Amino acid sequence: MIKRNTNKLTIIAGCGRLGAELANSISEANGDVIIIDNNKDSLRRLSFSFGGIAIVKDGTDIDVLKQANIEKAHTVIAVTDDENTNIMIALMAKKLFHVKNVILRVNDNSKQALYNDTDIQILCPSELTTKAVKKMIEGGK
Amino acid sequence: MNQHIFIVGNSFQVKSLAESLLNKKHPITIINNDMEFCKELSQIDNMTIVFGDGDKRYVLEDADIGKCDIMIAMTDNDADNLVTCLMAKKIFNVKKTISLVSDVKKTAFFYQMGIDSVVCTTSAITTIIEQQAIMDELATMIPIGEGRVRITKVKVSEDSPIVNKALFDIALPAQSIIACILRGQSSIIPRGSTKILADDMLLLVASIEDEIAAIELITGKSYD
Numbered sequence: 001m002i003k004r005n006t007n008k009l010t011i012i013a014g015c016g017r018l019g020a021e022l023a024n025s026i027s028e029a030n031g032d033v034i035i036i037d038n039n040k041d042s043l044r045r046l047s048f049s050f051g052g053i054a055i056v057k058d059g060t061d062i063d064v065l066k067q068a069n070i071e072k073a074h075t076v077i078a079v080t081d082d083e084n085t086n087i088m089i090a091l092m093a094k095k096l097f098h099v100k101n102v103i104l105r106v107n108d109n110s111k112q113a114l115y116n117d118t119d120i121q122i123l124c125p126s127e128l129t130t131k132a133v134k135k136m137i138e139g140g141k
Numbered sequence: 142m143n144q145h146i147f148i149v150g151n152s153f154q155v156k157s158l159a160e161s162l163l164n165k166k167h168p169i170t171i172i173n174n175d176m177e178f179c180k181e182l183s184q185i186d187n188m189t190i191v192f193g194d195g196d197k198r199y200v201l202e203d204a205d206i207g208k209c210d211i212m213i214a215m216t217d218n219d220a221d222n223l224v225t226c227l228m229a230k231k232i233f234n235v236k237k238t239i240s241l242v243s244d245v246k247k248t249a250f251f252y253q254m255g256i257d258s259v260v261c262t263t264s265a266i267t268t269i270i271e272q273q274a275i276m277d278e279l280a281t282m283i284p285i286g287e288g289r290v291r292i293t294k295v296k297v298s299e300d301s302p303i304v305n306k307a308l309f310d311i312a313l314p315a316q317s318i319i320a321c322i323l324r325g326q327s328s329i330i331p332r333g334s335t336k337i338l339a340d341d342m343l344l345l346v347a348s349i350e351d352e353i354a355a356i357e358l359i360t361g362k363s364y365d
Contacts, residue, residue: 060220062246084196084220091223096250110198111224113231 008032009073013059013089014080018105020045022077027052034068037080060088065097075101079123083107090120143167145208149195149225150215150241156182158213163187172204196224198232206233215241226256290348292320295359297341302361309333317347317355 010026012019015037024047026033033052036059037043043054057064059080070076076093078086083106090104095118104115105123115122145168148155159169159182170189173179179192193200195214206212212229214222219242226238239258242251251259297304303311308319308331322329323342329335337343347355357363 060247061244062250082220084218084224088220088223091254092250095253111196111228114224114227 008075009034009069010075010077011036011065011068011070011073011093012077012079013037013086014078015039015042015045015054016079016081017045019077019079022079023052023054024050036064036068060085060092062092062096065089065092070097070099073097073099075099075103077103079103079105083111087111087114090115091118094118094120144210144237145170146211146213147172147204147206147209147229147235148213148215149173149222150213151217154215158215159188160185168208170204170209172200194221196221196228198228201228201233206235209233209235211235211237211239213239217241217243219243219247223251223254223256227254230255290346291352293345293347293352293356294323295343295345295356297337297339297343297359299339300361301337301339301359303337303359304339305336307334307336311337311358313358314347314351314354316351317345320344320346 009032012023012033012035015023015035019035019037020042023033023035027047027050034055035043035046035052036055036057038056038058040056043056046054055064055068059065070093073093076089076099078089078093080086080089086104086106090102091114093099093102102118102120103123104120105125107124108126109124112122143166146162147170148159149172155171155173159171162169163185168189169187170191171182172191172193172195173182174192174194176192179190182188183190189204191200191204193203195201195216206229209229212226212235214225216222216225222240222242226240229235230238237257238255239260240251240256242248242259242261243263245261245263248259248261313319319331321344322331322335322337323344324338324340343359345352345355345359353364
Protein backbone atom coordinates (compact mmCIF):
# COMPACT_ATOMS: atom_id res chain seq x y z
CA MET A 1 0.00 0.00 0.00
CA ILE A 2 1.58 3.29 -1.06
CA LYS A 3 1.18 5.92 1.60
CA ARG A 4 0.73 9.44 0.30
CA ASN A 5 1.99 12.21 2.54
CA THR A 6 -0.42 14.83 1.36
CA ASN A 7 0.17 17.02 4.37
CA LYS A 8 3.91 17.18 4.32
CA LEU A 9 5.47 19.52 1.83
CA THR A 10 9.21 19.61 1.40
CA ILE A 11 10.86 22.58 -0.25
CA ILE A 12 14.39 22.12 -1.53
CA ALA A 13 16.54 25.11 -2.42
CA GLY A 14 19.24 24.17 -4.91
CA CYS A 15 19.06 21.51 -7.58
CA GLY A 16 22.65 20.32 -7.43
CA ARG A 17 23.51 16.65 -7.10
CA LEU A 18 22.27 16.47 -3.54
CA GLY A 19 19.17 18.60 -4.06
CA ALA A 20 18.16 16.65 -7.15
CA GLU A 21 18.71 13.30 -5.46
CA LEU A 22 16.65 14.33 -2.45
CA ALA A 23 13.89 15.65 -4.69
CA ASN A 24 13.85 12.49 -6.77
CA SER A 25 13.71 10.23 -3.77
CA ILE A 26 10.94 12.17 -2.03
CA SER A 27 8.93 12.26 -5.22
CA GLU A 28 9.41 8.52 -5.69
CA ALA A 29 8.10 7.90 -2.19
CA ASN A 30 5.05 9.94 -3.19
CA GLY A 31 5.89 12.89 -1.01
CA ASP A 32 5.08 16.48 -2.04
CA VAL A 33 8.20 18.29 -3.09
CA ILE A 34 8.99 21.66 -4.61
CA ILE A 35 12.52 22.32 -5.77
CA ILE A 36 13.85 25.81 -6.50
CA ASP A 37 16.96 26.68 -8.50
CA ASN A 38 17.63 29.85 -10.46
CA ASN A 39 19.41 27.97 -13.22
CA LYS A 40 17.11 25.96 -15.47
CA ASP A 41 19.90 23.64 -16.58
CA SER A 42 20.24 22.38 -13.02
CA LEU A 43 16.75 20.94 -13.28
CA ARG A 44 18.00 18.44 -15.83
CA ARG A 45 19.33 16.45 -12.88
CA LEU A 46 15.76 15.64 -11.90
CA SER A 47 14.65 12.18 -12.89
CA PHE A 48 12.37 11.61 -15.82
CA SER A 49 9.58 10.54 -13.53
CA PHE A 50 9.90 13.45 -11.11
CA GLY A 51 6.40 14.21 -9.94
CA GLY A 52 7.03 17.34 -7.91
CA ILE A 53 7.20 20.99 -8.88
CA ALA A 54 10.38 22.67 -10.11
CA ILE A 55 10.67 26.45 -9.95
CA VAL A 56 13.32 28.37 -11.84
CA LYS A 57 13.64 31.41 -9.58
CA ASP A 58 15.80 32.91 -6.84
CA GLY A 59 15.26 30.82 -3.71
CA THR A 60 16.20 33.72 -1.46
CA ASP A 61 13.35 35.86 -2.74
CA ILE A 62 10.64 36.08 -0.10
CA ASP A 63 7.88 36.26 -2.71
CA VAL A 64 9.18 33.14 -4.45
CA LEU A 65 9.26 31.24 -1.16
CA LYS A 66 5.69 32.32 -0.41
CA GLN A 67 4.61 31.21 -3.88
CA ALA A 68 6.19 27.84 -3.11
CA ASN A 69 3.91 27.67 -0.07
CA ILE A 70 6.69 27.83 2.47
CA GLU A 71 4.22 28.94 5.10
CA LYS A 72 2.68 25.45 4.91
CA ALA A 73 5.90 23.52 4.36
CA HIS A 74 6.92 20.82 6.79
CA THR A 75 10.54 20.72 5.75
CA VAL A 76 12.90 23.13 4.02
CA ILE A 77 16.29 21.90 2.83
CA ALA A 78 18.88 24.50 1.88
CA VAL A 79 21.44 22.85 -0.35
CA THR A 80 22.49 25.39 -2.96
CA ASP A 81 26.17 25.56 -3.83
CA ASP A 82 26.65 28.76 -1.84
CA GLU A 83 26.98 28.42 1.92
CA ASN A 84 25.85 31.97 2.72
CA THR A 85 22.78 31.57 0.52
CA ASN A 86 21.94 28.37 2.38
CA ILE A 87 22.34 30.10 5.72
CA MET A 88 20.10 32.98 4.65
CA ILE A 89 17.40 30.62 3.32
CA ALA A 90 17.55 28.48 6.47
CA LEU A 91 17.24 31.52 8.72
CA MET A 92 14.33 32.84 6.65
CA ALA A 93 12.59 29.46 6.81
CA LYS A 94 13.03 29.20 10.54
CA LYS A 95 12.66 32.77 11.76
CA LEU A 96 10.36 34.32 9.19
CA PHE A 97 8.19 31.35 8.27
CA HIS A 98 8.58 29.12 11.36
CA VAL A 99 9.05 25.95 9.32
CA LYS A 100 9.28 22.94 11.60
CA ASN A 101 12.20 21.10 9.99
CA VAL A 102 14.94 23.18 8.47
CA ILE A 103 18.04 21.44 7.15
CA LEU A 104 21.09 23.45 6.17
CA ARG A 105 24.23 22.38 4.34
CA VAL A 106 27.40 24.17 5.36
CA ASN A 107 31.04 23.65 4.47
CA ASP A 108 32.38 23.77 8.01
CA ASN A 109 31.33 24.87 11.46
CA SER A 110 32.99 28.28 11.45
CA LYS A 111 29.63 30.03 11.17
CA GLN A 112 27.71 28.00 13.71
CA ALA A 113 27.14 30.99 16.00
CA LEU A 114 24.73 32.20 13.34
CA TYR A 115 22.33 29.28 13.79
CA ASN A 116 23.31 27.64 17.09
CA ASP A 117 20.45 29.28 18.92
CA THR A 118 17.89 27.66 16.60
CA ASP A 119 16.91 24.07 15.96
CA ILE A 120 18.09 24.22 12.36
CA GLN A 121 19.65 20.85 11.53
CA ILE A 122 23.11 20.92 10.03
CA LEU A 123 24.57 18.91 7.20
CA CYS A 124 28.31 19.23 7.06
CA PRO A 125 29.57 16.93 4.29
CA SER A 126 33.22 17.11 5.29
CA GLU A 127 32.37 16.19 8.87
CA LEU A 128 30.11 13.32 7.85
CA THR A 129 32.67 12.03 5.40
CA THR A 130 35.45 12.22 7.96
CA LYS A 131 33.38 10.16 10.38
CA ALA A 132 32.58 7.61 7.69
CA VAL A 133 36.22 7.30 6.66
CA LYS A 134 37.30 6.85 10.26
CA LYS A 135 34.80 4.06 10.62
CA MET A 136 36.09 2.43 7.47
CA ILE A 137 39.67 2.63 8.72
CA GLU A 138 38.75 1.23 12.12
CA GLY A 139 36.61 -1.44 10.52
CA GLY A 140 39.51 -2.54 8.40
CA LYS A 141 41.83 -3.15 11.36
CA MET B 142 34.57 59.48 19.20
CA ASN B 143 36.59 57.95 16.45
CA GLN B 144 35.03 54.62 15.82
CA HIS B 145 37.10 52.03 14.03
CA ILE B 146 35.17 51.17 10.90
CA PHE B 147 35.49 47.99 8.88
CA ILE B 148 34.20 47.93 5.33
CA VAL B 149 33.61 44.78 3.29
CA GLY B 150 32.52 45.55 -0.21
CA ASN B 151 32.84 45.88 -3.90
CA SER B 152 35.40 48.21 -5.26
CA PHE B 153 33.89 51.47 -6.40
CA GLN B 154 31.63 52.34 -3.50
CA VAL B 155 34.13 51.15 -0.93
CA LYS B 156 36.82 53.56 -2.06
CA SER B 157 34.62 56.65 -1.96
CA LEU B 158 33.09 55.71 1.37
CA ALA B 159 36.50 55.03 2.90
CA GLU B 160 37.90 58.33 1.72
CA SER B 161 35.02 60.31 3.13
CA LEU B 162 35.23 58.49 6.46
CA LEU B 163 39.00 59.05 6.61
CA ASN B 164 38.37 62.76 6.29
CA LYS B 165 36.39 62.52 9.49
CA LYS B 166 39.36 60.85 11.17
CA HIS B 167 37.94 57.37 11.65
CA PRO B 168 40.41 54.49 11.58
CA ILE B 169 39.43 52.34 8.61
CA THR B 170 40.02 48.71 7.75
CA ILE B 171 38.92 47.45 4.38
CA ILE B 172 38.46 43.78 3.55
CA ASN B 173 38.29 43.04 -0.13
CA ASN B 174 38.86 39.97 -2.28
CA ASP B 175 40.20 41.71 -5.37
CA MET B 176 43.99 41.77 -5.18
CA GLU B 177 44.40 44.60 -7.70
CA PHE B 178 41.94 46.75 -5.79
CA CYS B 179 43.69 45.98 -2.51
CA LYS B 180 47.00 47.04 -3.98
CA GLU B 181 45.45 50.26 -5.22
CA LEU B 182 43.94 51.01 -1.81
CA SER B 183 47.15 50.28 0.03
CA GLN B 184 48.60 53.40 -1.59
CA ILE B 185 46.28 55.49 0.56
CA ASP B 186 47.66 56.43 3.95
CA ASN B 187 45.97 55.57 7.20
CA MET B 188 43.93 52.67 5.91
CA THR B 189 44.46 49.02 6.78
CA ILE B 190 43.76 46.76 3.83
CA VAL B 191 43.13 43.05 4.24
CA PHE B 192 42.88 40.76 1.23
CA GLY B 193 40.21 38.08 1.59
CA ASP B 194 36.50 37.35 1.89
CA GLY B 195 34.76 39.30 4.63
CA ASP B 196 32.54 36.36 5.50
CA LYS B 197 35.40 34.03 6.42
CA ARG B 198 36.23 33.70 10.06
CA TYR B 199 40.00 33.50 9.60
CA VAL B 200 39.97 36.62 7.40
CA LEU B 201 38.08 38.60 10.04
CA GLU B 202 40.51 37.36 12.67
CA ASP B 203 43.49 38.30 10.51
CA ALA B 204 41.91 41.72 10.08
CA ASP B 205 41.91 42.15 13.86
CA ILE B 206 38.16 42.46 14.06
CA GLY B 207 38.38 42.80 17.83
CA LYS B 208 39.08 46.46 17.18
CA CYS B 209 35.98 46.93 15.04
CA ASP B 210 33.32 49.32 16.30
CA ILE B 211 31.23 49.44 13.15
CA MET B 212 31.04 46.80 10.42
CA ILE B 213 29.73 47.92 7.06
CA ALA B 214 28.87 45.15 4.61
CA MET B 215 28.34 46.53 1.15
CA THR B 216 28.94 43.82 -1.40
CA ASP B 217 26.32 43.32 -4.09
CA ASN B 218 25.37 39.94 -2.64
CA ASP B 219 22.71 40.12 0.07
CA ALA B 220 23.54 36.70 1.57
CA ASP B 221 27.22 37.60 1.91
CA ASN B 222 26.35 40.91 3.56
CA LEU B 223 23.98 39.21 5.98
CA VAL B 224 26.51 36.57 6.97
CA THR B 225 29.35 39.09 7.32
CA CYS B 226 27.27 41.26 9.66
CA LEU B 227 25.96 38.32 11.68
CA MET B 228 29.46 36.95 12.12
CA ALA B 229 30.71 40.34 13.22
CA LYS B 230 27.89 40.64 15.72
CA LYS B 231 27.53 37.12 17.04
CA ILE B 232 31.07 35.80 16.97
CA PHE B 233 33.06 38.97 17.48
CA ASN B 234 30.61 41.18 19.39
CA VAL B 235 30.90 44.11 17.03
CA LYS B 236 28.55 46.76 18.39
CA LYS B 237 27.09 48.16 15.19
CA THR B 238 26.49 46.49 11.86
CA ILE B 239 25.32 48.19 8.71
CA SER B 240 24.32 46.27 5.63
CA LEU B 241 23.50 47.16 2.09
CA VAL B 242 20.64 45.16 0.67
CA SER B 243 19.69 45.04 -2.98
CA ASP B 244 16.30 43.35 -2.55
CA VAL B 245 14.05 45.74 -0.65
CA LYS B 246 11.80 42.88 0.45
CA LYS B 247 14.62 41.57 2.62
CA THR B 248 14.91 44.78 4.63
CA ALA B 249 12.58 43.76 7.45
CA PHE B 250 14.19 40.33 7.64
CA PHE B 251 17.66 41.84 7.99
CA TYR B 252 16.45 44.03 10.86
CA GLN B 253 14.82 40.99 12.43
CA MET B 254 18.15 39.15 12.30
CA GLY B 255 19.73 41.93 14.34
CA ILE B 256 21.45 44.09 11.73
CA ASP B 257 21.46 47.61 13.14
CA SER B 258 21.02 49.59 9.94
CA VAL B 259 19.85 48.36 6.59
CA VAL B 260 20.26 50.45 3.48
CA CYS B 261 18.47 49.53 0.33
CA THR B 262 19.82 51.64 -2.45
CA THR B 263 17.30 50.58 -5.05
CA SER B 264 14.31 51.51 -2.97
CA ALA B 265 15.88 54.77 -1.83
CA ILE B 266 16.41 55.74 -5.44
CA THR B 267 12.99 54.65 -6.68
CA THR B 268 11.30 56.52 -3.86
CA ILE B 269 13.23 59.66 -4.71
CA ILE B 270 12.31 59.26 -8.37
CA GLU B 271 8.67 58.74 -7.49
CA GLN B 272 8.70 61.80 -5.33
CA GLN B 273 10.53 63.91 -7.89
CA ALA B 274 8.12 62.84 -10.56
CA ILE B 275 5.16 63.89 -8.49
CA MET B 276 6.39 66.95 -6.71
CA ASP B 277 8.56 69.51 -8.35
CA GLU B 278 8.93 71.70 -5.29
CA LEU B 279 10.69 68.92 -3.44
CA ALA B 280 14.43 68.82 -3.11
CA THR B 281 15.56 65.83 -1.09
CA MET B 282 14.12 63.00 0.84
CA ILE B 283 15.97 61.15 3.56
CA PRO B 284 14.40 58.00 5.01
CA ILE B 285 15.13 57.22 8.65
CA GLY B 286 13.94 54.70 11.19
CA GLU B 287 13.59 51.76 8.80
CA GLY B 288 12.04 54.09 6.23
CA ARG B 289 8.91 54.73 8.29
CA VAL B 290 9.80 58.35 8.83
CA ARG B 291 11.08 60.76 6.22
CA ILE B 292 12.72 64.14 6.22
CA THR B 293 11.77 66.20 3.17
CA LYS B 294 12.63 69.69 2.00
CA VAL B 295 9.57 71.56 0.77
CA LYS B 296 9.70 75.01 -0.75
CA VAL B 297 6.99 77.51 0.18
CA SER B 298 5.90 79.31 -2.94
CA GLU B 299 4.18 82.72 -2.96
CA ASP B 300 0.78 81.21 -3.52
CA SER B 301 1.14 78.62 -0.81
CA PRO B 302 -1.86 78.49 1.51
CA ILE B 303 0.37 78.76 4.57
CA VAL B 304 2.27 81.91 3.65
CA ASN B 305 2.27 84.43 6.51
CA LYS B 306 0.62 81.98 8.83
CA ALA B 307 2.02 81.12 12.23
CA LEU B 308 2.92 77.51 12.80
CA PHE B 309 0.20 77.01 15.40
CA ASP B 310 -2.39 78.17 12.88
CA ILE B 311 -1.36 75.53 10.36
CA ALA B 312 -3.26 72.26 10.73
CA LEU B 313 -0.54 69.81 9.85
CA PRO B 314 -1.45 66.12 10.04
CA ALA B 315 -0.73 64.45 13.37
CA GLN B 316 2.40 62.54 12.33
CA SER B 317 4.23 65.49 10.80
CA ILE B 318 6.12 68.55 11.98
CA ILE B 319 8.08 71.38 10.46
CA ALA B 320 11.39 70.81 12.16
CA CYS B 321 13.35 73.64 10.63
CA ILE B 322 12.89 76.65 8.34
CA LEU B 323 15.69 77.60 5.97
CA ARG B 324 15.30 81.29 5.20
CA GLY B 325 18.04 82.86 3.11
CA GLN B 326 21.24 82.17 4.96
CA SER B 327 19.66 81.38 8.29
CA SER B 328 18.08 78.28 9.68
CA ILE B 329 15.30 78.68 12.19
CA ILE B 330 13.98 76.10 14.58
CA PRO B 331 10.38 77.27 14.68
CA ARG B 332 8.11 77.83 17.63
CA GLY B 333 4.31 77.85 17.44
CA SER B 334 4.36 81.59 16.87
CA THR B 335 6.90 81.50 14.03
CA LYS B 336 5.40 82.72 10.75
CA ILE B 337 6.06 81.00 7.45
CA LEU B 338 7.15 83.35 4.67
CA ALA B 339 7.22 82.94 0.90
CA ASP B 340 10.46 81.35 -0.38
CA ASP B 341 11.07 79.58 2.94
CA MET B 342 12.47 76.09 2.57
CA LEU B 343 10.83 73.86 5.18
CA LEU B 344 12.34 70.71 6.61
CA LEU B 345 9.38 68.45 7.10
CA VAL B 346 9.65 65.40 9.33
CA ALA B 347 6.74 63.06 8.73
CA SER B 348 5.64 59.45 8.81
CA ILE B 349 5.07 57.81 5.46
CA GLU B 350 1.34 57.87 6.07
CA ASP B 351 1.05 61.60 6.72
CA GLU B 352 3.83 62.90 4.50
CA ILE B 353 1.79 63.51 1.35
CA ALA B 354 -1.02 65.24 3.24
CA ALA B 355 1.49 67.52 4.95
CA ILE B 356 3.13 68.40 1.64
CA GLU B 357 -0.26 69.08 0.05
CA LEU B 358 -1.08 71.42 2.90
CA ILE B 359 2.17 73.31 2.46
CA THR B 360 2.13 73.59 -1.32
CA GLY B 361 -1.61 73.89 -1.82
CA LYS B 362 -1.47 71.29 -4.57
CA SER B 363 -2.96 67.85 -4.48
CA TYR B 364 -0.88 64.85 -5.44
CA ASP B 365 -2.24 61.49 -6.22
